[in-house]
Amino acid sequence: MSDRSFIRADRTSVFVRELDRAYPLIERGDGVWLHDTAGNAYLDAVSGGAMVTSLGHGDVPGIIDAAAAQARRLSFVYNVHVTSPAQEELAAELVKLAPEGFTRVHFTSGGTEANELGLRMARSYHVERGEPSRHLIISPAQSYHGASIATFGLTGRAGLQSPYQPYIQQQPHIAPSTWRTDPTGEAALAELDRVIAEAGPENVAAFLLEPVSAASLPGYSPPEAFWRGLEQRRREHGFLIWFDEVVTGLGRTGTWFAADQMPVVPDIITTAKGLGAGFIPIGGMLVRDHVYQAVAAGSRAFEPGHTWDGAPVSCAVGLAVIDRLRSEKLVESVRERGPGLRQALEDALAGCDMVREVRGRGFLLGVSYVDPDDGESFLDPALGVAGRIDQEARDRQLVIYSTQPTADGFAGDQTLLAPAFVATDGELDEIVERVAATVRAVEAAVKKEIAGRRS
DSSP: OOGGGEEOGGGOSSOOSOTTOOEEOEEEEEBTEEEETTSOEEEESSGGGTTOOTTOBSOOTTHHHHHHHHHHHOOOOOTTTOOOHHHHHHHHHHHHHSOTTEEEEEEESSHHHHHHHHHHHHHHHHHHTTOTTOOEEEEESSOOOOSSHHHHTTSOOHHHHTTOGGGOOOOOEEOOOOTTTOSSSHHHHHHHHHHHHHHOGGGEEEEEEOSSOOTTSTTOOOOHHHHHHHHHHHHHHOOEEEEEETTTTTTTTSSSSGGGGSSSOOSEEEEOHHHHTTSSOOEEEEEEHHHHHHHHTTTOOOOOOOTTTTOHHHHHHHHHHHHHHHHTTHHHHHHHHHHHHHHHHHHHHTTOTTEEEEEEETTEEEEEEOOTTTSSSOOOGGGOHHHHHHHHHHHTTEEOEEEOOGGGSSOOSEEEEOOOTTOOHHHHHHHHHHHHHHHHHHHHHHHHHHHHHHO
16 A cells, blocks of 8 residues: 555654554545545444444435534534523433433533543532532443543553553442453452442442443443342442443444343433534433432532533534434344344354454444463463554454453453444445454464464
């Protein structure tokens, strides 16, 4: 591929995220394809790289027109002073789509802000009810909830928190219930009991988790026993359950919210990526009525406030996204095709000694890798398998997202897949084929390198 189709740190005014990486220069997209300035076409298996573009790339019917029409009427007002029809209509639509009992939405400009808002809501709920000691948020350690200083504290991953730890309010965490240490969920419940006892039940505000994890532990959900135990402890100790659905909201797992598939109903849901579908930044926090009523019966004020919260153009786009998902029955399509996609991926990777597990729901899937010698140990981080997987995929003109959180102690190298809902069956087959070829090529090289170390 031509070097002119890549941007490097020494050739740009952009402060890029990784200074040693070459970034393909993408100039346009259509559906699940991204096209760079040299004419190369990349198959996008992660919805823009961040699980966002659920409707695909390009001029999706109705979306741009909705934004333009709203901008001509009213582009911005600050919702501290006024509201707008677009905001009112979008809130009403989301309440209809949310699990039973959700009655209010506060909009934000993205996922991190939505989780910041959820953090304030969990605190405010208890303060309004006369329990001001409740301030701790317990969550699985292997998670991701945003890139602000406050949301960094909601994950127990030292690799993400460093070097910002002096600023971070540390929150308590438990280990996730994966095949490696806790396949039943009983150990996590025992750890949760210990954490609650040590913190003091009167100090616990909420338990936060991704019902289906994204980048931190792709495609993972806790086992059934953990959910039942979590519900028991909510009733016993009075904390809230908060679902981070920044990724899973708006159809990613085959239902409007992943909460629809879970055996417990959360008190708070935060969401973002799928609501704007890559056309505009927007997120939101949804609450059940009893959470709202705590404020209504108390101070009657909730002061979160970011400038672009509930902006008319953002809300108009959100309405158009929901309309498109409905009219094309895309959530139903994900629900129907997701199991087949997962099975096809499992079949294509069968016999790969480096692949331990394929997991996930809908169009949110994860592949976990292990040492091919024993099928269980983490791969040596020095092998750089996650990076090699992504590089090999890029060489095959495939965009996927792999991570290496080995230092966290809960997961090793892994790959995330999250294609756009509009992908055809043929394009899904092509994604599976290229992923399998990528993994097999990297596995062969890794096995050779491991054998060379032993000789």
